[in-house]
């Protein structure tokens with residue numbers, strides 16, 4: 001397929017707001033592609049070159065794009081600066097060019113050129129990248145150039161997530177969404193949307209049979225439901241296991257032996273990014289392991305050797321860094337507490353019940369003989385009294401709570417269900433947990449804050465069924481002056497000129513500045529209420545809103561679609577009501 005045709009499809013999708021129509025347009029598009037093109041397009045429609053765990057690396061600065069646009073539009077860099085200020089998007093600036101392309105490049109050729117652009121590095125690369133990109137853009141039409149530029153600048157947002165693509169694949173194959181669970185199951189095992197697209201286009205649903213857990217390719221993580229009391233948990237799942245809820249950051253560990261016989265350890269974050277280079281000390285801990293292959297999951301925590309205790313999250317998070325890794329590894333040693341095993345030497349354990357999985361985890365980690373690795377403590381709780389006592393003992397030691405786990409629960413990749421239930425410390429107020437919200441825009445503010453150019457944030461939650469973001473609160477507290485300044489900078493990096501098509505906001509709440517739904521922030525509130533103005537969970541009003549919301553922190557380990565969902569808000573609302581009355 002010619003890239004120019006793909007660009008027209010992109011533009012059609014971008015102008016469509018109906019979720020169903022977007023999905024149908026995608027289905028039509030994939031039906032026209034060869035298997036290899038399907039793989040490439042599956043990445044490109046999401047603004048990526050490959051799955052997140054392999055990363056996209058253009059490192060193209062805005063300054064460089066000013067020169068590119070100036071050369072394409074035959075104007076000065078100063079004029080380009082005015083244009084970008086007006087339009088707010090590099091793609092829109094470039095696509096107003098009037099040059100004619102003489103040849104038609106196909107998708108695979110453009111992709112290969114983009115790969116070459118990624119590879120340009122070293123001294124002189126700033127100029128080399130500019131020249132290379134100008135040449136590529138001149139060989140396609142201006143509309144295509146606009147989309148290529150947005151991919152290079154990492155801000156192509158066509159208004160849907162990978163979830164809509166799974167629906168689209170099902171629609172492509174059989175004209176309805178019924179095959180989505182099957183396709184999603186494969187995607188949860190192998191978090192590579194391009195691979196799934198390629199297989200489906202080549203061989204239909206039956207081709208997915210070849211998909212299974214694979215070392216080196218992250219598995220989409222299982223997540224926990226929440227309940228408010230130990231009684232609720234026992235009533236829901238009966239006697240269960242309980243583990244401490246460690247407050248560090250989640251890592252999925254993949255270990256294998258490469259072709260040269262060397263052990264390779266990879267660490268993937270909660271949102272499946274490759275963090276391997278950050279933790280050489282943890283990688284070293286697996287060096288004596290007697291197994292060729294292993295996939296396990298755990299929580300990394302900073303450890304105070306002198307006191308023999310884990311440090312709070314604020315300390316642990318300092319180890320998430322790209323530079324001076326060795327120095328920090330020495331000054332701030334980490335421990336990895338493993339709580340699950342998913343695969344070992346050719347055997348997948350995801351469908352093995354936890355009571356059988358846990359001993360295999362103990363055996364595997366014990367065999368590593370490393371003081372840096374621990375296995376999560378696990379106790380049996382037969383009654384709500386025992387569960388409550390275990391909970392109290394843990395929060396007494398400063399932990400944020402416990403995880404109750406179904407004894408015979410399997411590991412369900414990508415799913416949030418009652419196989420794991422989190423029970424957290426109850427804080428003042430009716431809502432006992434924090435909410436992960438997505439920033440959708442900001443307001444300039446009045447009075448003193450007007451000086452910062454930002455006075456309040458509009459935030460939303462993710463509606464999984466509709467694959468869109470719906471508003472739940474306007475937040476004006478919780479940030480100190482310097483945090484407002486930093487927040488404005490972060491928001492301005494994601495600023496968009498118009499309301500994104502996957503954001504639903506009532507007109508009275510339109511922000512002064514729209515922000516693409518990418519920034520996840522943790523919010524604490526007193527209560528979830530019904531609201532006549534917020535759209536969360538509303539086909540008609542009232543939706544849900546947060547009462548007295550305040551900002552706590554930014555969460556960089558979650559993508560927008562991993563934020564709290566409308567469906568979770570509904571559950572929290574129901575639980576909260578029951579506790580109050």
Ligand code: ATP
Pocket residue numbers: 223224243244245246247249250270299339376403420422436562
């Ligand atoms: P989620 O991961 O459920 O979307 P979250 O990242 O906001 O939510 P919490 O809701 O606080 O985190 O709890 C779930 C997280 O707790 C897991 O993702 C994992 O990182 C962490 N965790 C800590 N201890 C355990 C444990 N023993 N078993 C499983 N997860 C644990």
